[in-house]
Amino acid sequence: MSVEMKGLKEFMKQVEKAANSEAKKEFSLWLEASGMEFLEIIQDEIIRTETVDTRRLLNSFNRGDNDGVWSMSEGGLTLAVGSNVSYASFANDGHTTVDLDSGKDRRWVPGRWVGDRFEYDKNAETGMLLKVKWVDGSGYWDNAMAIFEKIFEKSLEKRLQGWLDSLGSAR
Structure with missing residues (x-):
């Protein structure tokens, strides 16, 4: 189970035309921080929804955990986060015995x-x-995605406006 943010390459090409590599580095750091925030939201949702867990699932949503997914590529333009725990999707989606x-x-x-x-x-x-019998899933991943999408959208808008403002003042 993982989430990947795509479509950032084209945006970064446009940013590179208008800015120096410092903006790309700043964007990469911001994207990394957003990934960390998403992992925290997932953990909060696992706890809030009382998803049955031996802590392996919860711990897998940590950067650097052996069961976790965390990868950034091409200077941080693609970020993939998630879990390799075999029952992660069962706990979210539900399953039969x-x-x-x-x-x-x-x-x-x-x-x-x-x-x-x-x-x-x-x-x-x-x-x-x-x-x-059917065991209902807790929806922890789905809930976390919905929360994160709202936060990410607002954060991206704020970040873009800040970059545009700084580019305008640098001229």
Whole structure:
């Protein structure tokens, strides 16, 4: 699961015509900060929606996490963020306890009960058997995208106006 912001190359070509490489560097830093902000929003939504998690999903939305996606290319003009955790899309979109594509039964979950809390352990010989049913997703990613799009749009407008103002005053 990842999000990628595209279409910035053309914009940057126009900016380069009107500005020096310092503006490109500033834009790259701003884009990087926007990515960090998006990761924070995703984490907030995982917590707010009480998405079932062993902290692996939450932690994967950190820059530098082994399960996380973070890449910037071509001087920061493309930013991709996300998670490589296998259940990230299931937690967001929902799922059934039987894999509908393969027919594989995902109802057996290895682990153990500690009091009234179940602890997953992929190597355990004990576990629990789930009933076949649909498990609703929390929509954490969708919520975070909606929030971020509003913030990003306003931030981009403000940033562009600032750059245009500074370009105008530099003439």
